[in-house]
Amino acid sequence: MNTWAIVPAAGAGTRLKGKVKKQFLSIGGKPVLARTLLNLSAAPEIDKIIVVAPSSEISRCKREIVDEYGMVKVNSVIEGGSTRQESVGFGFAALPDDVDLVIVHDGVRPFITGAMISSVVEAAAEYGAAITAINITDTIKEIKDETVVSTLKRDSLARVQTPQCFRHFILNQAMERALLDGFEGTDEASLVERLNVSVKVVEGSAANIKITTADDLKLAEALLNIDFK
Amino acid sequence: MNTWAIVPAAGAGTRLKGKVKKQFLSIGGKPVLARTLLNLSAAPEIDKIIVVAPSSEISRCKREIVDEYGMVKVNSVIEGGSTRQESVGFGFAALPDDVDLVIVHDGVRPFITGAMISSVVEAAAEYGAAITAINITDTIKEIKDETVVSTLKRDSLARVQTPQCFRHFILNQAMERALLDGFEGTDEASLVERLNVSVKVVEGSAANIKITTADDLKLAEALLNIDFK
Secondary structure (H helix, E strand, O other): OOEEEEEEOOOOOOOOOOOOOHHHOEEOOEEHHHHHHHHHHOOOOOOEEEEEEOHHHHHHHHHHHHHOOOOOOEEEEEEOOOOHHHHHHHHHHOOOOOOOEEEEOOOOOOOOOHHHHHHHHHHHHHHOEEEEEEEOOOEEEEEEOOEEEEEOOHHHEEEEEEEEEEEHHHHHHHHHHHHHHOOOOOOHHHHHHOOOOOOEEEEOOOOOOOOOOHHHHHHHHHHOOOOOO | OOEEEEEEOOOOOOOOOOOOOHHHOEEOOEEHHHHHHHHHHOOOOOOEEEEEEOHHHHHHHHHHHHHOOOOOOEEEEEEOOOOHHHHHHHHHHOOOOOOOEEEEOOOOOOOOOHHHHHHHHHHHHHHOEEEEEEEOOOEEEEEEOOEEEEEOOHHHEEEEEEEEEEEHHHHHHHHHHHHHHOOOOOOHHHHHHOOOOOOEEEEOOOOOOOOOOHHHHHHHHHHOOOOOO
């Protein structure tokens, strides 16, 4: 099956101080986005990759990441939108017609593994839609005005990550519907769920963190030195 | 105000392989529980500490942790129950009558800071009940049979941590009510919430992890070398 990855990396990175956007910051001497793309490139399931970057960073991304690391699976680096969902939509629009499966993976989650990719692709091929998630071990509460509203039952809750993977025609329908309805989701699966398509959940990893703050960057640096099983 | 800490450290640690219970495993050459207790001891707000340990570990805990590190604020090491809630209850029963504020903090959260302690004590003194929590950045979904049921609105959700702090009479009432009703909560605040007492939320930290798996232990080792602001 022809499987393409869309990698949204268009975030402004406003939560991290400094001029360099977080996807271009280095951990262990290599940009976060380069690590993400190298891990995606190493997966035999993935045929091609489309990177969605801020317009100001496209040439730099091509030069310092794609060319620098010889990433032959990267098909193109295109300009992102004003939201994550719009950026993924632009990536989707750039796919060729004969794509069967689409993987979406955050550019700022460099610790994606081959096992995650295999299992999410396999589940999406079988069920049409699949996401990675991990169990919640903390107590989760609903908060309003810095005061507890309620405590949720955590047994049935999961923290969702990327990669997420979908049959092309399902994600297409989900994105069209969201656009029509003006619905904005925090992940792609939430658009698919609105079609009443069932979404399969496979095992993510606690190490598969999203780098959005300066602390995350320090944590990521430390994670590089840990040998997780 | 007379402020005592109860530190549940009675978990069997079944999720971590090996014979040594997780609270006694070392990170950076020091047992997890010793780190937790040293950080609590360093807080000027805390007067005394009651540690709740498995019966088989009490003498070892006294010898290798309390005596070894000269922890003068540790009032006693008592035997735990079969659940976390029961263990905290035993700790509560061991408090003297003149205690004003009670802090509950997991023995396996060694990265508690002085700032967290100050803010949770201050908020509990003012409002009667306070917890530490951090914002949720991941998408949270309800899952059943490895399939998505729904996506929650994450804006209003928080991941709850310890320390949690309460006026003595409020926690007392909450624990009595829970016992009567046979209610088992995943944290102490959930017992207080059942009284319709409002619980204030103060800022925790992403680094304030709970060590429950072998991966957590590796992560904790790495966190030791990070200089969080």
